[in-house]
Every structure is written in structure tokens, then in C-alpha cells.
Amino acid sequence: MPTKKPKLKAARSKKAPKLVAAANPAKSSALGRPSKLRGTNPERVRQILEKLDEAYPEVTCALEHRNPFELLIATILSAQCTDVRVNIVTKTLFAKYKSPTDFAHANPAELENEIRSTGFFRNKTKSIIGAAQKLLKDFGGEVPRTMEELLTVPGAARKTANVVLGTAYKIASGVVVDTHVQRLSQRLDLTEHEDPKKIEQDLIRIIPQDKWILFSHQLIWHGRRVCVARTPRCAECNLERLCYAADKTVGWKLPTRKTPAGR
Numbered sequence: 270m271p272t273k274k275p276k277l278k279a280a281r282s283k284k285a286p287k288l289v290a291a292a293n294p295a296k297s298s299a300l301g302r303p304s305k306l307r308g309t310n311p312e313r314v315r316q317i318l319e320k321l322d323e324a325y326p327e328v329t330c331a332l333e334h335r336n337p338f339e340l341l342i343a344t345i346l347s348a349q350c351t352d353v354r355v356n357i358v359t360k361t362l363f364a365k366y367k368s369p370t371d372f373a374h375a376n377p378a379e380l381e382n383e384i385r386s387t388g389f390f391r392n393k394t395k396s397i398i399g400a401a402q403k404l405l406k407d408f409g410g411e412v413p414r415t416m417e418e419l420l421t422v423p424g425a426a427r428k429t430a431n432v433v434l435g436t437a438y439k440i441a442s443g444v445v446v447d448t449h450v451q452r453l454s455q456r457l458d459l460t461e462h463e464d465p466k467k468i469e470q471d472l473i474r475i476i477p478q479d480k481w482i483l484f485s486h487q488l489i490w491h492g493r494r495v496c497v498a499r500t501p502r503c504a505e506c507n508l509e510r511l512c513y514a515a516d517k518t519v520g521w522k523l524p525t526r527k528t529p530a531g532r
């Protein structure tokens with residue numbers, strides 16, 4: 270793709286001089302973003318969904334699991350940890366602990382050692398044993414299928430519950446907002462919030478419910494592969510024409526086109 274960087278930079282900085290001053294994309298809402306988001310008009314959202322479908326037609330959760338219970342445990346382990354690391358740990362873990370009963374009776378010190386490399390291993394051990402005991406006590410050893418019930422399970426906050434319901438049961442209870450979804454929703458001007466719960470509410474309002482599950486997986490994959498945290502690869506991004514982010518920040522590789530479609 271041909272690039273004319275110096276010319277483009279000049280054109281962008283003329284158009285949006287105030288926004289270029291934003292050094293941290295995550296904080297850009299406080300640095301000149303219009304109070305009413307431009308990014309949420311239905312036609313633009315439809316185009317974003319279309320582009321994501323083109324790039325990621327069949328993506329799903331990267332956490333390896335064989336059943337809803339294993340997904341619950343893997344999701345608890347994934348807090349502040351990469352999916353790659355979790356998959357390495359669970360490969361051994363799920364060979365030893367095969368059911369909620371096994372985890373409910375686990376020796377905490379042993380389990381701590383087994384999951385140590387995922388970080389926060391003491392809290393995660395408490396959550397995992399507590400979750401297994403809760404499932405045995407109140408849900409017949411099954412992972413429940415409602416948000417309300419899942420939120421009573423130790424270690425399962427709203428994000429975890431959305432992951433389990435969406436991926437294991439195909440129930441669109443909400444949109445998973447992890448660090449990637451949070452960052453991309455902000456860069457794409459789909460939200461101006463920082464709080465994941467508020468971001469989820471914004472996304473729920475503008476994304477059709479039958480897209481909630483796939484949309485979050487797509488943003489997560491896009492965040493890992495292209496729209497990475499420090500230096501997003503805008504020139505390789507198929508959302509480039511629709512994205513407002515690059516002209517609000519410094520230090521990024523700027524998109525190669527001047528004007529996002531529908532702007």
C-alpha cells in the first residue's frame with residue numbers, strides 16, 4: 270500500500286491540531302474528544318462489523334477447554350495473564366483435576382504451585398476451589414447458565430460470566446470487555462468510558478445482540494494481531510478507513526488514507 274507520510278501528517282495535523290496533542294489514547298476522552306461520540310452512528314457500526322466479519326469470520330475463545338467447567342477455570346486463571354500461558358498451565362492441570370469434585374478437594378498449597386506461573390496464584394487458588402465447591406453445593410456440579418447465578422460463583426465477575434455463557438453455552442448475555450475490547454472500543458470511538466461495565470453498556474446499545482459473542486472475540490483477535498497496545502499497525506488494518514484514532518495520538522504509525530468513510 271503506497272504511503273505519503275510527510276504529506277499525510279501535515280494534512281492530519283492541520284485538520285485536528287488539538288487532538289494530535291493526546292499522548293495517551295486511553296485518556297483521549299479528556300483531551301478534546303467531542304462529548305457525543307461520532308463513532309456510534311448505525312451505518313458506521315454496521316461497516317465496522319462487516320470489516321470484522323471479513324477479517325475474522327470464525328474466531329472464538331483462545332482458552333483451550335473441553336467443557337464449560339474447564340472454561341470457567343481457564344477464564345479465572347486468565348486474569349492478568351496471557352491465554353498462551355494459561356493454555357500451558359491448564360494442559361497439565363486438567364489432566365490431574367478432571368471435575369469440580371477434584372478441584373473442590375484440591376490441596377491449596379499444591380494448587381498454588383501448579384498455577385503459580387499465571388500470577389496472583391493465591392487468590393486464583395481460592396477462587397478456583399471456592400468456585401468448584403459452589404458448583405457442587407448449589408448447582409449440582411454444573412456451571413449455571415444465567416448471569417445472575419454465575420455472579421454468585423467465586424472468581425466469576427461479569428467478564429468471566431460473559432466468556433463462559435457466550436463461548437460454552439452460546440448465550441449472548443453481554444459483551445466481554447477485556448483489555449483488548451476496552452482499548453479498541455475507545456480507539457474506534459465506540460465508547461468514551463474507561464470502566465469496563467460502562468463500556469459494555471455502550472457496546473450493548475450499538476451492537477446487535479446476535480453479534481455480541483462474535484464481536485468481542487473479533488476485537489480480542491484484532492487487538493492481539495493488529496491494533497496492539499503500544500504501536501497499532503494501522504497500515505495493515507482493514508478498519509483503517511473507519512478509524513478515528515490515529516489522528517488523536519502521537520507516536521503511532523498513521524493510517525495511509527486521510528478521511529475515514531462516513532466521517
Ligand code: SF4
Binds near residue numbers: 503504508512524
Ligand atoms: S486503524 Fe489503527 S488504531 Fe484504528 S483499529 Fe486499526 S490498528 Fe487500531
